[in-house]
Amino acid sequence: MGIVWTIVLGFVIGVIAKLIHPGKENMGFIVTVLLGIGGSFLAGAVGQFFGWYRAGEGAGFIASVIMAILLLVIYGKVRGGSS
Known part of the structure; x- marks a missing residue:
């Protein structure tokens, strides 16, 4: 059930x-899920680095959205899209 909840x-x-980021990136369902999971992972890693989270704690929802x-933005710059 943990994997389903993560997805x-x-x-x-x-x-x-x-929705928050301006511009149009043509991403499918899987890439959108990977974007959200990557944002959560990155928020957790940065939070652990700065001491906001301990190992094993999930990152906050808002921090995950910000990192996503x-x-x-990085995806748009690398791809050469509108950002």
Whole structure:
């Protein structure tokens, strides 16, 4: 059940990040889920580095969305899209 929950949250975080970020990135369902999961992972890693989270704790929802937006901006720059 943990993997299903990760996919659902990753999708929600990815969709919110795509709604907040200006521009249009043509991403499918799987890439949107990976964007959200990547944002959560990156938020957890940065939070552990700064001491906001301990190992094993999940990152906050808002921090995950912010990191997913950051990944979306980087994706747009690398791809050469509109950002």
